Amino acid sequence: MSRLFRVSTFRGFLHGLRTEGASSLVRLARNELAEPRLALTRKVRAAATAVGDHFRRATTASAAWSDDCLQLVWDLAAAPVSFDFAATLAAAEIERRKRGLAGIVVIVVPGPHHGVKRETPAHEAVEDPETRLWRLRHELLPMLALLPSVRGHAVCGDRRQAWSLIAEDDRKVYPDGYRVFLPARPEVAAAREEARRAGTVWPLLTASSAGRRAAEEYLSRIADGRRAVVITLRASPLSPRRNSRIDDWIAFAHGLDRDRYVPVFVHDGPPGTAAPAGLADHPVCTAAGLDIEFRMGLYERAWLNMGVLSEPLTLAWYNERARYQVFVPLDAETDVTARALEDAGHRIGGDIEFARPWQQLVWKTDELAAIRLAFAVMEQRLAAIEAVERTDPATLVR
Missing domain, CATH: 1.10.12 (Lyase 2-enoyl-coa Hydratase; Chain  A, domain 2)
Structure with a gap:
């Protein structure tokens, strides 16, 4: 020494x-x-x-991973790299409770097309497999922090490795009947179907302590005691006709009473793209586009979240504390026709089955007049809710 x-x-x-x-x-x-x-x-x-x-006692990998846990298998041979993963986490949480298991472990299985499944030519032209794997690492896996019952996860290098991890006991595997040689995709509408059957599904996803704290610090700096209205803008090259009407949202933000409200924009464009110049007069929260935990904290702590139907904004659907108005314009693109939405489990004209009073779908195009009208209705609704919470703190969720 x-x-x-x-x-x-x-x-x-x-x-x-x-x-x-x-x-x-x-x-x-x-x-x-x-x-x-x-x-x-x-x-x-x-x-x-x-x-x-x-x-030391020898334990098989599958037994160690399934010990009192539900195994959620996200097989990229059948499932897309999308925010449908949030809906699946919510559904897996419901299944965990029904099956009497203590936690959830997530097993991601690679697909046959460079690690993912082959999409349509139009999709492949916009998002190649490398881009989708980037999204897996930066968007999907961070969602695991939003579900407290998650005990661990594995991203398998190949399907053979997945075989060694997945339990033989079907009661501990989700989706039902999954096999490595016969991939299955969890049902996206499972949480909504359970709400129809049982009436309630809460709690589901929630902001992490770190994400909530970061969002509170951010809002305290920019809001200065005002109500934060977080506006998520969809600007995706996939189905561009579904994108937000940015000029209408900017006009809506300009019209808000600045003594009472502060509009905060989250611009969801392709990685590396700049926000539109018209947003320069308002706070643009770039951190929410980079950090899922922060985004959920922001959604949870906002006075109200608004935006057109988009993948990231669906995170708010599964958080009981998040207040939202999501605009769903019909027939803007083939995947938002009334038939397509009904096939996905939506009730045209209604809210999500497990929506709280401060959570609303607005079945209109996000034009300025419609945005202002919907906001006025929600403003009155939230005022009534807040009045009840002041007199009866037991009703407070947030």
Whole structure:
């Protein structure tokens, strides 16, 4: 042992005693075991591993991963890289409760087309497999922090690895009847169907403590006591006719009473694209487009969330605390026709089956007149809700 090492170790020991007290001894001992620098520590580790290996019981990977947990399998041979994953997490949480399991583990299985499934030529032209895998890492996997019952996850390198993890007991696997050789996609409308059957499904997704705290700090800086109206703008190259009418939303923001409200825009364009110049007069929250936990915290802490139907904004559907108005213009594109929405489980003209009073679908195009009218209606509704909460705090959800 060098003299310099002995001196630095002794100084660290004294500094720990001064700043942390006797508890620093435990921390120092733990650090030394994890990163041994003393010959004695290396001998202790060798002895401990020998004893531990002798008594270790062999456990199959599938048994370890399914121990009192529901296995949610997101197989990219059948499932898209999309915010449908949020709906699936909500559905898996409902299944976990019904099956009496303690937690959820998520297993992501690669698809056959460069790790994903092959999409339509139009989709492939806009989002290649590498882009979708980027979305998997930066959008889907971070959603796991929004479901408290998630105990772990694995992103498999190949289907053979997935085979070793997935339990043989069907009661612990979701979706029902899943097999590696016969992929299945979880039903997107499962949570809505359960709400029709049972009446309630809450709680489901929620902001993480860190995401909620970051959103509160952000809003406290820009709102200055005013009500934050968070407006999510869809600007996707996929089905561009479904994108937000940005000029109408800017006009709506200009018309808000600045003494009472602060509009905050979240611009959801392709990665690296700049927000429209017309938004320069208003706060644009770029962090929400980069951090799912922050986005959910922002949705949860906003006085109201607004926007046209878009993938990221559906996160608010599964958070009981998020207030929202989502505009659903029919027939703007083939995938939002009345028939397509009905096939996806929606009730045309109605709200999500488990929606709270402060959560609303507006079945109109997001034109300025419609936005203003819907906002006025929700403003009155929220005023009544807040009045009840002031007199009866037990009704407060947020």
